[in-house]
Amino acid sequence: MLNSFKIKSLNIGKPKKIETNNHVFISSVGRNKVSKAFLSKQGFEDDSVQYKYHGGPDRAVLFYSYEHYQKWENEYTKEFTIPGFGENITVSGLSEENVKIGDIYQIGETMVQITQPRIPCDNLSKYNEVKTLHKRLVDTGYTGFLASVIKEGWIEDNSPITLIESPKNSITVLEANHIFFHDKKNKDRIEYLLTIPELADEWKGYLNKRLEKLRE
Secondary structure, X not given: OOOEEEEEEEEEOOOEEEEOOOOEEEEOOOOEEEOEXXXXXXXXXXXXXXXXXXOXXXXXXXXXXXXXXHHHHHHHOOOOOOOOOOOOEEEEOOOOOOOEOOOEEEEOOEEEEEEEEOOOOOXXXXXXXXXOHHHHHHHHOOOOEEEEEEEOEEEEOOOOEEEEEOOOOOXXXXXXXXXXXXXXXXXXXXXXXXXXXXXXXXXHHHHHHHHHHHHO
C-alpha cells in the first residue's frame, strides 16, 4: 500500500529585506503561501535563495515537518508562523525520522528525490526571534530536508505526497544529521553514508574532506 502525506502549506518567495526587533537581514526565509507553483529541476518558479549554500539541482525543494511546529511552540512557549523555517513545503506525516536519503515521492505532477538534510543557518533564529533555535535544530536533527527534481510539473497546495520508492540500504535524514553534526569522528558511519549514491554531491565533498583529516 502506498503511503500518502499532506501538504500543509506550499511556499515560494525571493530574498527580501526582513526586519525583526533585533535584526535586519536579507533572506527568502519568509516565503509566501501560494495555491499552486511550477517546480523545475532548479527549483520553484518565482522562488530563489540568497546564499550559495542553498539551492541548486540537489537542493531544489526544501521540506519541513508540520508536526515540528508544535514541538518548538511547546519548547519556547510562543507561536511559530508557517512557513517559519524557510521551507517550500510544510508537510504533515513526514519528518527526518522517517524520510530516507534517496526516497522518491510523487507530488502533483512532479517527482522528487531526497538528497540531504538541510544545514540550517542563523537566519532561522533571527526570523523567529529565538536566539537558541539554530542550536536546537542542530541538537535535535530537526533541520528539514532537501530534494532534487526527477520530473518537473505543477504542485497544488492540496496535492498528495506519495512515497514511490525507498532504497533498502539507505539511512534516515535524522541519522545522516547525527553523523554529520554529532558523530564527526566515526569513520565507519561516514564511509557508509558516502556509499549512498543519492546523497548530494556537496555532502559527499564535506564528508570526504572530513575522512581525509581523520586518516591523517
